[in-house]
Amino acid sequence: MPDAVDQFDVAIIGGGPAGSTCGTLLKKYYPRLKVLILERERFPRDHVGESQLPLIGQVLHEMGCWDAVERAGFPIKIGATYRWGSTTNLWDFEFVPNGILHPEPRPAKYAGQRKSTAFQVDRAIYDKILLDHAEGGGCQVRQETAVRRVNREGDRVQSLVLDDGSEVTARYYVDASGHTGILRRAMGVDVQSPTSLQNIAVWDYWQNAEWAVSIGVGGTRVQVLSQGYGWIWFIPLGPERTSIGLIVPAEYYKQTGKRPGDLYREALQNDPIVSRLIQNASPEGKLTTTKDWSFLADRLAGENWFLAGESAGFADPILAAGMTLAHVGARDVAYCILAMERRDYEPEWLRSWYDEGHRQKIGQHIRFADFWYTANGCFTDLQAVTRDIARDAGFEMSVDEAWQWLGTGGFVDADVVGAGLGGYSLRAVKDISGNFLQSGARYEAAGKNVFELDMEGAEKAWGAKLENGRITRHRCYRRNGRIIPNTGLYGLLIKATNPRATGQEIWTRLAAVAAEARMSPGELQHFLNDAFDAIEAMITDGWIRAFYDPSLPTLQAPDALGESVVHLNRDQVTTA
Ligand SMILES: Cc1cc2nc3c(=O)[nH]c(=O)nc-3n(C[C@H](O)[C@H](O)[C@H](O)COP(=O)(O)OP(=O)(O)OC[C@H]3O[C@@H](n4cnc5c(N)ncnc54)[C@H](O)[C@@H]3O)c2cc1C
Numbered sequence: 001m002p003d004a005v006d007q008f009d010v011a012i013i014g015g016g017p018a019g020s021t022c023g024t025l026l027k028k029y030y031p032r033l034k035v036l037i038l039e040r041e042r043f044p045r046d047h048v049g050e051s052q053l054p055l056i057g058q059v060l061h062e063m064g065c066w067d068a069v070e071r072a073g074f075p076i077k078i079g080a081t082y083r084w085g086s087t088t089n090l091w092d093f094e095f096v097p098n099g100i101l102h103p104e105p106r107p108a109k110y111a112g113q114r115k116s117t118a119f120q121v122d123r124a125i126y127d128k129i130l131l132d133h134a135e136g137g138g139c140q141v142r143q144e145t146a147v148r149r150v151n152r153e154g155d156r157v158q159s160l161v162l163d164d165g166s167e168v169t170a171r172y173y174v175d176a177s178g179h180t181g182i183l184r185r186a187m188g189v190d191v192q193s194p195t196s197l198q199n200i201a202v203w204d205y206w207q208n209a210e211w212a213v214s215i216g217v218g219g220t221r222v223q224v225l226s227q228g229y230g231w232i233w234f235i236p237l238g239p240e241r242t243s244i245g246l247i248v249p250a251e252y253y254k255q256t257g258k259r260p261g262d263l264y265r266e267a268l269q270n271d272p273i274v275s276r277l278i279q280n281a282s283p284e285g286k287l288t289t290t291k292d293w294s295f296l297a298d299r300l301a302g303e304n305w306f307l308a309g310e311s312a313g314f315a316d317p318i319l320a321a322g323m324t325l326a327h328v329g330a331r332d333v334a335y336c337i338l339a340m341e342r343r344d345y346e347p348e349w350l351r352s353w354y355d356e357g358h359r360q361k362i363g364q365h366i367r368f369a370d371f372w373y374t375a376n377g378c379f380t381d382l383q384a385v386t387r388d389i390a391r392d393a394g395f396e397m398s399v400d401e402a403w404q405w406l407g408t409g410g411f412v413d414a415d416v417v418g419a420g421l422g423g424y425s426l427r428a429v430k431d432i433s434g435n436f437l438q439s440g441a442r443y444e445a446a447g448k449n450v451f452e453l454d455m456e457g458a459e460k461a462w463g464a465k466l467e468n469g470r471i472t473r474h475r476c477y478r479r480n481g482r483i484i485p486n487t488g489l490y491g492l493l494i495k496a497t498n499p500r501a502t503g504q505e506i507w508t509r510l511a512a513v514a515a516e517a518r519m520s521p522g523e524l525q526h527f528l529n530d531a532f533d534a535i536e537a538m539i540t541d542g543w544i545r546a547f548y549d550p551s552l553p554t555l556q557a558p559d560a561l562g563e564s565v566v567h568l569n570r571d572q573v574t575t576a
Pocket of ligand 1: 013014015016017018019038039040041047048049050051052053145146147148176177178179180181182201290291292308309310311317320321322323324326
């Protein structure tokens with residue numbers, strides 16, 4: 001039995017997207033680091049979680065493997081078609097304006113319209129591309145090597161014991177072991193499940209299912225189809241292979257007394273869209289069942305360890321956000337370790353920045369997922385569950401209360417990425433909630449024209465910008481758990497509205513900034529739309545008070561400009 005102790009700078013448990021992202025970025029920016037990735041399985045191996053969000057493209061690009069992923073030819077996800085909400089009408093959520101993907105040969109570059117799209121990935125292929133890329137970048141990768149035990153002393157990890165009995169030590173440890181959360185458990189970190197949703201998922205892969213819709217070169221939408229008692233996902237992974245899954249509440253599953261396979265087959269056969277798409281297809285016979293209960297770890301970092309990816313938390317797959325959280329969180333962990341190595345900032349601040357920020361992101365996803373379920377009037381059999389969620393949140397489905405509930409925790413991103421919730425832009429959240437509530441998107445800033453800054457009681461804090469392997473801190477203000485950066489667009493708006501300004505004065509100021517930056521008309525339009533969103537987020541988070549003066553012109557909501565990301569389905573997704 002080997003008894004030598006292997007020593008590394010960073011030991012990462014798990015070679016999924018979180019582990020590969022963290023390892024790749026550590027080596028990219030600090031090649032001297034000795035980084036080890038331990039993976040229990042031999043890749044390729046199947047894994048659920050295929051439908052991505054556009055933000056992942058940015059991380060893949062930074063990792064230097066967007067081109068390799070694009071070369072694999074995965075379908076381009078330009079959005080999703082839903083049967084969800086107050087009617088059984090299909091509606092689309094688009095990542096690209098009006099759902100138009102301009103014809104462009106593949107493989108394409110990470111540029112132009114492709115920055116707004118995402119991939120639908122076959123995880124067997126995708127995870128291997130990423131792990132190989134991490135290895136190519138200098139990480140030592142050991143597959144078929146499971147961590148069996150974590151030795152600890154207080155809040156420090158001392159070593160990892162592998163399945164062959166050998167031991168590995170490192171200066172930093174990263175738990176990227178997904179649902180297993182082996183290090184999280186060993187460190188005694190509890191998890192909370194801040195939701196009443198307790199679903200189970202049943203899925204299989206299918207050969208030769210039709211795509212519901214083909215857009216441009218290789219583009220499509222995933223299908224999310226409510227069944228009244230649960231919902232079906234339909235995710236093409238390539239020309240031949242499709243992932244099809246069913247999600248139902250655990251309680252419903254128990255009540256039916258049916259076996260998962262029977263429930264699954266019945267659901268697919270009874271859905272008019274899915275049954276048509278699979279009429280000439282066959283399942284691979286890999287039927288898998290799992291529970292998918294949202295959870296959030298109590299803390300994400302300790303003395304010499306971090307939790308990244310799903311070991312840190314999990315939000316119901318309805319928002320297809322898991323992979324985005326895994327990639328983004330793992331990138332943040334890599335940046336923290338890099339900053340610790342260079343002694344850029346105090347380790348305590350770095351740990352709390354990651355812990356607080358990433359826990360908030362996961363928590364927002366869980367809350368947004370709850371909203372999504374609660375707002376599904378098509379859930380006839382699920383009404384008791386959705387009522388419970390609504391009750392827990394004090395949510396009565398009125399527009400105001402829905403909005404207030406979604407807004408708890410803040411829309412403004414302290415790290416100046418923009419305004420939004422759970423990885424969705426503020427505009428998308430407004431469009432989606434407006435669609436669910438049949439009220440249309442409602443903007444507090446629309447129809448107002450006088451804006452007053454309210455910083456009373458705010459304290460100074462730090463936000464962070466991540467670029468080229470370095471964290472740059474910037475000043476923020478914090479009040480009642482909400483935070484606003486005093487830099488970038490927000491910094492500009494803080495100045496422009498201090499102490500009070502008309503809409504016209506703010507716009508003049510923004511136009512001057514745009515002129516100085518020599519923005520093109522297109523860039524200017526984006527800039528002004530972003531500014532509108534930022535003002536809206538500042539009003540919702542309480543940093544700005546907005547009034548209406550009848551003698552002045554008012555601000556217009558972006559949806560009045562025909563920019564909604566949500567609309568009734570208008571293409572060939574039919575039941576015919
Ligand atoms: C039903 C369902 C549907 C989902 N749908 C989506 C979706 O549509 N879109 C989306 O973005 N996300 C989705 N997700 C979430 C997504 O699967 C995860 O967020 C993602 O896989 C997390 O990546 P990760 O790297 O943290 O963990 P994983 O991908 O799980 O990787 C962890 C790796 O660690 C390895 N490992 C575990 N234990 C050990 C050990 N002791 N030693 C060594 N190695 C170990 C495992 O073998 C694995 O390869 C879904 C999840 C579920 C359950």
